[in-house]
Amino acid sequence: xxxxxxxxxxxxxxxxxxxxxxxxxxxxIIPTHKAAGRTLCADVPSPQVLPEFRRxxxxxxxxxxxxxxxxxxxxxxxxxxxxxxxxxxxxxxxxGPGAAVLVHTGGMLPDSADAVVMIENTxxxxxxxxxxxxxxxxxxxxxxxxxxxxxxxxxxxxxxxxRAQDVGGLLAVGIVQVEVMRRPRVAIFAxxxxxxxxxxxxxxxxxxxxxxxxxxxxxxxxGAEAVRGSILPDDFDTLLVSARQxxxxxxxxxxxxxxxxxxxxxxxxxxxxxxxEPGVLVHGIATRPGKPTILGMAQGVPLMGLPGxxxxxxxxxxxxxxxxxxxxxxxxxxxxxxxxARLAANIASTAGREDYVPCTLAxxxxxxxxxxxxxxxxxxFTLVKADGLLVIPLDKTGLEAGEWxxxxxV
Amino acid sequence: xxxxxxxxxxxxxxxxxxxxxxxxxxxxIIPTHKAAGRTLCADVPSPQVLPEFRRxxxxxxxxxxxxxxxxxxxxxxxxxxxxxxxxxxxxxxxxGPGAAVLVHTGGMLPDSADAVVMIENTxxxxxxxxxxxxxxxxxxxxxxxxxxxxxxxxxxxxxxxxRAQDVGGLLAVGIVQVEVMRRPRVAIFAxxxxxxxxxxxxxxxxxxxxxxxxxxxxxxxxGAEAVRGSILPDDFDTLLVSARQxxxxxxxxxxxxxxxxxxxxxxxxxxxxxxxEPGVLVHGIATRPGKPTILGMAQGVPLMGLPGxxxxxxxxxxxxxxxxxxxxxxxxxxxxxxxxARLAANIASTAGREDYVPCTLAxxxxxxxxxxxxxxxxxxFTLVKADGLLVIPLDKTGLEAGEWxxxxxV
Numbered sequence: 001x002x003x004x005x006x007x008x009x010x011x012x013x014x015x016x017x018x019x020x021x022x023x024x025x026x027x028x029i030i031p032t033h034k035a036a037g038r039t040l041c042a043d044v045p046s047p048q049v050l051p052e053f054r055r056x057x058x059x060x061x062x063x064x065x066x067x068x069x070x071x072x073x074x075x076x077x078x079x080x081x082x083x084x085x086x087x088x089x090x091x092x093x094x095x096g097p098g099a100a101v102l103v104h105t106g107g108m109l110p111d112s113a114d115a116v117v118m119i120e121n122t123x124x125x126x127x128x129x130x131x132x133x134x135x136x137x138x139x140x141x142x143x144x145x146x147x148x149x150x151x152x153x154x155x156x157x158x159x160x161x162x163r164a165q166d167v168g169g170l171l172a173v174g175i176v177q178v179e180v181m182r183r184p185r186v187a188i189f190a191x192x193x194x195x196x197x198x199x200x201x202x203x204x205x206x207x208x209x210x211x212x213x214x215x216x217x218x219x220x221x222x223g224a225e226a227v228r229g230s231i232l233p234d235d236f237d238t239l240l241v242s243a244r245q246x247x248x249x250x251x252x253x254x255x256x257x258x259x260x261x262x263x264x265x266x267x268x269x270x271x272x273x274x275x276x277e278p279g280v281l282v283h284g285i286a287t288r289p290g291k292p293t294i295l296g297m298a299q300g301v302p303l304m305g306l307p308g309x310x311x312x313x314x315x316x317x318x319x320x321x322x323x324x325x326x327x328x329x330x331x332x333x334x335x336x337x338x339x340x341a342r343l344a345a346n347i348a349s350t351a352g353r354e355d356y357v358p359c360t361l362a363x364x365x366x367x368x369x370x371x372x373x374x375x376x377x378x379x380x381f382t383l384v385k386a387d388g389l390l391v392i393p394l395d396k397t398g399l400e401a402g403e404w405x406x407x408x409x410v
Numbered sequence: 411x412x413x414x415x416x417x418x419x420x421x422x423x424x425x426x427x428x429x430x431x432x433x434x435x436x437x438x439i440i441p442t443h444k445a446a447g448r449t450l451c452a453d454v455p456s457p458q459v460l461p462e463f464r465r466x467x468x469x470x471x472x473x474x475x476x477x478x479x480x481x482x483x484x485x486x487x488x489x490x491x492x493x494x495x496x497x498x499x500x501x502x503x504x505x506g507p508g509a510a511v512l513v514h515t516g517g518m519l520p521d522s523a524d525a526v527v528m529i530e531n532t533x534x535x536x537x538x539x540x541x542x543x544x545x546x547x548x549x550x551x552x553x554x555x556x557x558x559x560x561x562x563x564x565x566x567x568x569x570x571x572x573r574a575q576d577v578g579g580l581l582a583v584g585i586v587q588v589e590v591m592r593r594p595r596v597a598i599f600a601x602x603x604x605x606x607x608x609x610x611x612x613x614x615x616x617x618x619x620x621x622x623x624x625x626x627x628x629x630x631x632x633g634a635e636a637v638r639g640s641i642l643p644d645d646f647d648t649l650l651v652s653a654r655q656x657x658x659x660x661x662x663x664x665x666x667x668x669x670x671x672x673x674x675x676x677x678x679x680x681x682x683x684x685x686x687e688p689g690v691l692v693h694g695i696a697t698r699p700g701k702p703t704i705l706g707m708a709q710g711v712p713l714m715g716l717p718g719x720x721x722x723x724x725x726x727x728x729x730x731x732x733x734x735x736x737x738x739x740x741x742x743x744x745x746x747x748x749x750x751a752r753l754a755a756n757i758a759s760t761a762g763r764e765d766y767v768p769c770t771l772a773x774x775x776x777x778x779x780x781x782x783x784x785x786x787x788x789x790x791f792t793l794v795k796a797d798g799l800l801v802i803p804l805d806k807t808g809l810e811a812g813e814w815x816x817x818x819x820v
Contacts, residue, residue: 032608036627050791053614057788059671087644087669088604090614105670106604106718106788108615119672148789155794164627165793165820168620168720171608172790194498194516198442198581204463204500205518210578217446217574234497259497260515261469262529308516310578335771335797339749361745378467378516379558380582381460383575384565387745410575 007286009394010354014320016281017295021302023330024252028182032170035162037223038180039329044155046173049146053090054109058141061100061122061130062091062113068135076123076131085110100130109142116141149173159331161223183225184328187251188212189242191232191268192259192308210380211257211306211313218317222325227251234264239271247275252328253302255321258294260308265292268305272296275303286394287354290316302328310380315356315389318410339407341370343390348398358386359407370407386410417696419804420764424730426691427705431712433740434662438592442580445572447633448590449739454565456583459556463500464519468551471510471532471540472501472523478545486533486541495520510540519552526551559583569741571633593635594738597661598622599652601642601678602669602718620790621667621716621723628727632735637661644674649681657685662738663712665731668704670718675702678715682706685713696804697764700726712738720790725766725799728820749817751780753800758808768796769817780817796820 008016027041056062063079071077083093084102091110095101100117101110109116118141121134149155155169156162162170162178170178190209198208209231216226229246232238239256246254258268273279276298285293289312294305302324306313326333341361349355359370370390373382388407392399399405418426437451466472473489481487493503494512501520505511510527511520519526528551531544559565565579566572572580572588580588600619608618619641626636639656642648649666656664668678683689686708695703699722704715712734716723736743751771759765769780780800783792798817802809809815 033623033626036631051617052612055788085615087602087671088615104673106602106617107671143788149791155791163820164624164631165720165724165790165796167627168624168724169790169794171620171623172618172720174608174611174618176609192497192516198584199586201584202462205495205498207461207516208582208584210581213443213581214574214578216443217577221446221574261497261517263514310575310582314575314578378465378553380575380579381559381565384579386575410573 007284007291008282010285010287010319013282013285013295014323017297017302017320017324018327020278020281020297021324021327022300024181024184024328025330026182027179029177029179032167032176032178035178035180036164036167038162039223039331040156040158040160040162041179041181041330043157044170044175044178046149046151046153046155047175048173049151050148050173051143051145054145055143056103056105056107056109056116056141057143058116058118059105060103060116060118060141062095062103062109062116063100063132063136064095064097064112065115065136065138065140067098068117068132071132071135073133076133078125079130079132081128081130114138114142161331161334181329183223184252184325185227185250186219186224186253186255186325187227187229187246188215188255188257189229189232190257191234191239192264193234195231197231210310211308214310214314215255215257215306215317215321218314218322219325222322223329224325234259234267236267236270239267240274243271243275247299247301251301253304253324255304255306255317257306257308257313260292265294265305269294272298272303272305275299285316286352287356289356293320295320309378311358311378311383314383314410319356339368339388339409340404341368341390341407343399343401343403343405344369344371346398346401347372347392349392349396351395351397354394355392356389357392358382359388359390360385361387361407370405383410417694417701418692420695420697420729423692423695423705424733427707427712427730427734428737430691430707431734431737432710434591434594434738435740436592437589439587439589442577442586442588445588445590446574446577448572449633449741450566450568450570450572451589451591451740453567454580454585454588456559456561456563456565457585458583459561460558460583461553461555464555465553466513466515466517466519466526466551467553468526468528469515470513470526470528470551472505472513472519472526473510473542473546474505474507474522475525475546475548475550477508478527478542481542481545483543486543488535489540489542491538491540524548524552571741571744591739593633594662594735595637595660596629596634596663596665596735597637597639597656598625598665598667599639599642600667601644601649602674603644605641607641620720621718624720624724625665625667625716625727625731628724628732629735632732633739634735644669644677646677646680649677650684653681653685657709657711661711663714663734665714665716665727667716667718667723670702675704675715679704682708682713682715685709695726696762697766699766703730705730719788721768721788721793724793724820729766749778749798749819750814751778751800751817753809753811753813753815754779754781756808756811757782757802759802759806761805761807764804765802766799767802768792769798769800770795771797771817780815793820
């Protein structure tokens with residue numbers, strides 16, 4: 001019996017599963033300095049002001065600004081050198097009218113000082129006097145208390161994926177532990193009577209499993225923990241039992257890489273429907289490669305049935321699987337403004353279908369050019385050679401050489 | 411004594427250290443499925459052809475194409491159904507003239523078959539005969555032996571940083587272990603009498619170390635192993651002994667985050683010169699933020715002295731430190747075509763200086779806009795708020811709102 005496809009547009013397919021997938025809501029507390037790449041699960045207000053004391057922005061002399069007004073090369077202001085504030089110490093000496101105190105970049109300002117004269121604009125006269133040959137305004141070369149961040153100001157918001165500088169910002173205000181989302185566990189099964197583990201020699205008719213490893217690598221880069229199950233035969237009961245066990249064992253997402261023949265794809269859909277409500281959400285997506293992709297939900301767990309073709313599996317997991325992982329993490333995929341490139345050759349497509357075409361990228365005369373790699377979607381080395389996927393929108397029947405296209409790096 | 415700066419343009423500064431830094435040349439063998447993000451240290455030729463047998467690209471019937479020539483809806487070709495090739499098995503049944511064998515997508519073709527008729531273009535007649543209502547050409551719907559990759563073809567070249575699809579490509583041809591560069595060890599010291607560990611409460615005049623953590627996070631993302639040393643006081647002998655120990659203990663790169671006052675910066679340069687030949691290579695870069703950056707080499711190890719300002723330290727380590735790490739890995743920084751955005755506000759600069767201005771990014775009407783965050787380079791929260799750094803080239807005295815600018819994501 002031929003399969004009945006009700007193809008769904010890619011955006012709609014993604015929306016259907018994202019709508020039902022809920023953030024895990026389970027968190028863990030980890031050291032801030034190990035938290036780069038992890039997702040915050042609560043807003044973080046600053047527990048203190050920063051800086052906590054007025055700091056000098058320059059090497060120079062802390063002064064009362066009004067003592068320098070009118071100073072110039074011809075008529076310098078003379079100030080009495082009252083001492084020095086060593087780095088790391090409170091200012092033990094104050095600056096009275098007509099006085100100056102040596103300060104270093106980042107050092108603390110004495111209480112009565114309101115500006116810093118750069119050392120380049122001064123001259124030492126004897127042991128304890130300086131000439132100032134350029135006036136400073138109040139506040140000049142001073143970093144005020146709280147200028148970096150104020151008490152209670154939002155440092156970062158829930159759902160933010162921490163970068164190197166965020167780790168720095170948190171540590172700067174003494175936040176040495178953070179609560180982050182625990183990593184979603186993605187259970188991945190390769191299935192197919194023809195599929196064997198990569199370390200085994202192949203016999204005629206056999207191919208090595210690569211899809212589960214490709215999906216695992218993509219999932220882990222997005223912050224998930226990938227759990228590869230054993231390779232399953234094309235047998236309904238075995239698939240169902242293995243899928244149920246994965247959910248019982250705490251999988252937060254289930255991926256079956258399920259071969260490409262119609263009967264096997266139907267089996268995946270049946271398994272999803274048997275796992276629980278609502279079961280299959282999308283059976284077939286108006287896209288290429290990856291049309292036979294199946295999406296579902298059961299027991300609150302997002303389910304994804306990927307075609308056996310490695311390029312299809314890669315593209316669909318990148319386009320739909322990764323956004324699901326970010327949803328589980330309570331966040332959106334990292335802001336990645338679309339990259340644009342000029343197309344180096346004509347490409348045909350079909351209206352009503354969104355195509356992702358592997359391409360190489362090269363910069364030429366300051367413009368980025370995308371050269372499509374014409375391919376069969378079964379060929380993994382098409383992707384190995386690719387720098388990106390260029391997108392042919394749903395409403396186009398093709399693109400012409402020279403047109404600007406959106407490209408996603410892979 | 412005022413410091414003597416001979417400012418070097420950023421490209422020249424980077425070139426000077428990259429010229430002297432040599433790839434580590436030390437490798438390790440790891441499982442391929444754990445190698446995503448690691449750098450290959452040798453070209454990898456394919457040890458086999460892929461596919462190893464002729465595969466069907468469709469669900470359908472393997473046939474001799476000439477038996478279908480002239481077939482149509484009105485006058486179908488009738489072929490005898492000779493059997494099926496189950497997935498994962500060698501084709502045990504052959505296709506004689508006038509015969510057809512059921513095959514599944516990805517399955518093996520019988521020896522004498524040279525094409526596959528899609529199942530949609532056939533009809534079963536009784537138990538053992540099919541009607542074919544559309545002809546196929548020889549080779550149609552067949553993936554030939556070696557079409558994905560040929561024996562000995564280069565899979566990937568030395569210096570390639572492995573992505574998810576590369577892991578798949580290697581496993582597809584049975585390469586389950588790969589030789590990759592070992593991670594460079596980057597020793598990082600924060601120095602400064604005012605600097606304390608982030609978990610400590612601050613006293614007046616003290617600030618928490620964040621630069622060593624920021625550098626560590628950036629270095630690790632680039633594939634290095636970061637080794638943070640203890641926080642060092644502004645004392646020449648302590649700095650020199652600690653730096654020597656780091657080199658003796660096998661550091662492949664040494665980073666001192668060294669405060670911002672002139673005396674402290676001079677101390678870093680003196681330490682570098684005492685560590686060995688050639689010592690300091692660059693003392694001051696024509697850039698902002700980060701002018702006081704110091705680059706050097708000693709005992710074959712690249713040395714980097716970063717300003718104490720966190721924004722300067724971040725920018726300079728990103729712009730120069732990361733390329734050094736990739737050089738140690740025997741590769742170039744990942745191909746990252748420059749992102750372009752339109753500038754949302756005027757910015758002033760100085761000719762002869764390359765500026766990196768933290769900015770936020772937003773897409774508007776399909777165009778990417780960069781909004782500069784005007785900042786003091788001492789303020790870490792400037793970077794926390796930033797999506798990218800926009801570049802003001804060396805020869806510009808500023809940029810005008812609406813201009814296209816290069817932006818680097820941070």
